[in-house]
Amino acid sequence: MMAANPIVVVDQVSKTFRQAHGRGEHRALDKVSLSIEPGQVLVIIGPSGSGKSTLLRTLNALESFDSGRIIIDGVSLSDKKTDLNRLRAEIGMVFQHFNLFQHKTALDNVVLPQVVVRKRSREEAVARARDLLAKVGIADRASHYPSQLSGGQQQRVAIARALAMDPKIMLFDEATSALDPEMVGGILDLMRKLADDGMTMAVVTHEMGFAREVADRIVFMDEGRIVEEGEPGSFFASPSHERTRAFLDQIL
Amino acid sequence: MLERYWSITSSLLPFLWKGFLETLYVSLVAIVAGSLIGAVIGLVRSQRVPVLTGLFGLYIHVLRGTPFLVQLYVFYFVLPNTGVSWLSWDSRTAAFVALSVYTSSYVAEIVKGAIEAVPRGQSEAATALGMNRLQRLWYVVIPQALKLTVPPMSGVYVMIIKSTAILSVVGISELTRQGEVSILRFPRDVLFIYGLIAFIYFLYCYPVLRFARWAERRVGAARIVDLD
Numbered sequence: 001m002m003a004a005n006p007i008v009v010v011d012q013v014s015k016t017f018r019q020a021h022g023r024g025e026h027r028a029l030d031k032v033s034l035s036i037e038p039g040q041v042l043v044i045i046g047p048s049g050s051g052k053s054t055l056l057r058t059l060n061a062l063e064s065f066d067s068g069r070i071i072i073d074g075v076s077l078s079d080k081k082t083d084l085n086r087l088r089a090e091i092g093m094v095f096q097h098f099n100l101f102q103h104k105t106a107l108d109n110v111v112l113p114q115v116v117v118r119k120r121s122r123e124e125a126v127a128r129a130r131d132l133l134a135k136v137g138i139a140d141r142a143s144h145y146p147s148q149l150s151g152g153q154q155q156r157v158a159i160a161r162a163l164a165m166d167p168k169i170m171l172f173d174e175a176t177s178a179l180d181p182e183m184v185g186g187i188l189d190l191m192r193k194l195a196d197d198g199m200t201m202a203v204v205t206h207e208m209g210f211a212r213e214v215a216d217r218i219v220f221m222d223e224g225r226i227v228e229e230g231e232p233g234s235f236f237a238s239p240s241h242e243r244t245r246a247f248l249d250q251i252l
Numbered sequence: 253m254l255e256r257y258w259s260i261t262s263s264l265l266p267f268l269w270k271g272f273l274e275t276l277y278v279s280l281v282a283i284v285a286g287s288l289i290g291a292v293i294g295l296v297r298s299q300r301v302p303v304l305t306g307l308f309g310l311y312i313h314v315l316r317g318t319p320f321l322v323q324l325y326v327f328y329f330v331l332p333n334t335g336v337s338w339l340s341w342d343s344r345t346a347a348f349v350a351l352s353v354y355t356s357s358y359v360a361e362i363v364k365g366a367i368e369a370v371p372r373g374q375s376e377a378a379t380a381l382g383m384n385r386l387q388r389l390w391y392v393v394i395p396q397a398l399k400l401t402v403p404p405m406s407g408v409y410v411m412i413i414k415s416t417a418i419l420s421v422v423g424i425s426e427l428t429r430q431g432e433v434s435i436l437r438f439p440r441d442v443l444f445i446y447g448l449i450a451f452i453y454f455l456y457c458y459p460v461l462r463f464a465r466w467a468e469r470r471v472g473a474a475r476i477v478d479l480d
Contacts, residue, residue, distance in 0.1 A: 060380055062376060062379060062380060085379075085382050085383065085384045086382065087382075088379065088380055088381065088382040089381065089382025090382075091380070092380075093377075093380040095373060095376070095377065095380075097373055099371075099373035099374060099376060099377035100377070101374060101377070101378075101392055101396075102374065102396060103395050103396050103399075112391060113378075113381040113382070113383065116383060116387050116391055117381060117382040117383055117387070158377075161381070162380075162381075165381060165382065
């Protein structure tokens with residue numbers, strides 16, 4: 001936990017979205033800096049449009065950035081020599097809308113990337129997939145297609161799919177926001193278990209209970225900037241910034 | 253009266269059969285060749301490859317924005333007279349190439365539309381898992397796009413089958429042309445002979461449409477890609 005070498009370093013990263021036809025621009029990230037150490041859980045909160053999802057998506061280069069540096073496990077994202085696809089295989093991502101491959105069964109969703117990206121044999125990939133599906137609690141749905149699964153079940157498969165790549169870091173982009181309320185708890189429990197197992201995680205969420213209990217550190221973003229950060233205890237008990245207070249008042 | 257029609261029919265049938273075989277042949281060639289060319293063009297256009305995307309865009313808009321008859325004349329009269337040796341083809345080749353090229357323009361737009369209709373999240377998830385562009389297309393996007401092409405593609409195929417009738421004007425002995433020749437033999441029975449020909453076209457097109465309906469239900473594809 002106290003390792004000196006952070007696995008994620010974000011240094012003065014800025015990004016501007018230019019709207020089509022030159023109708024103004026939007027500063028999505030404004031000189032954002034942070035770091036995550038191995039085994040740490042970083043929770044990013046903030047109002048919608050604050051840039052928290054954009055920040056998360058720059059970590060695996062789904063979004064580009066204009067200036068600054070991002071270094072993942074010693075590799076710079078902006079280095080032209082970096083093989084981004086290879087790097088992404090080391091970073092698991094869980095999406096708000098699950099994004100399971102619609103033409104594949106739950107099992108094949110977990111098998112496909114192992115075979116294609118990790119070059120595992122099919123038998124090996126299937127064995128690993130069954131193992132993970134059991135671990136996330138849906139072994140009995142292995143042969144179902146995504147359209148035959150509930151949101152909560154799909155998100156479990158999505159987590160298994162990401163874990164099958166043996167990632168060094170997991171990113172969660174509002175993983176419970178699209179779920180029916182009764183499904184949220186199960187997914188959060190799964191994420192908590194992952195954190196307890198020592199997975200390095202960056203989590204964008206509106207679940208303050210989860211943030212308080214699981215996060216090692218909390219970052220509050222507004223208008224593309226990190227307004228405040230700290231350990232959950234002090235962060236929730238005595239936020240020092242006015243905007244943080246206003247935000248917490250609204251949602252707690 | 254019925255007897256007369258029966259005798260006309262039986263005397264023309266071998267002749268019309270030959271015409272039908274030519275219609276079948278040219279339509280299959282155009283469908284196969286046009287689909288292959290169109291799939292490549294549509295794929296390239298969906299990927300926004302610089303230069304090529306614009307060039308193929310022009311190709312598609314010119315072909316879809318002009319009458320097939322005019323295109324046929326270009327392939328039949330103009331290109332062979334440009335002095336370029338490999339373009340000095342015979343009338344049959346000109347007709348086959350013209351129809352294939354015409355088909356490809358429709359197929360290309362369907363393929364591009366289908367690829368773009370696969371939700372962005374699908375290829376985004378594949379990206380996040382470390383797949384490169386080709387792997388994303390091959391394993392994730394194309395299999396899902398293929399389903400979406402079934403309904404509009406069958407519409408295009410039927411349209412192409414019917415368009416082969418136009419090839420009669422450059423002397424291809426397909427079904428319509430054979431019918432027109434038959435009318436010279438039985439000038440009083442124009443209506444009957446055209447009716448007979450229409451019926452033969454129907455016998456060819458209807459199973460294609462039925463097959464499309466069946467395939468559509470089979471893959472559960474929604475009609476989301478418009479023909480025009």
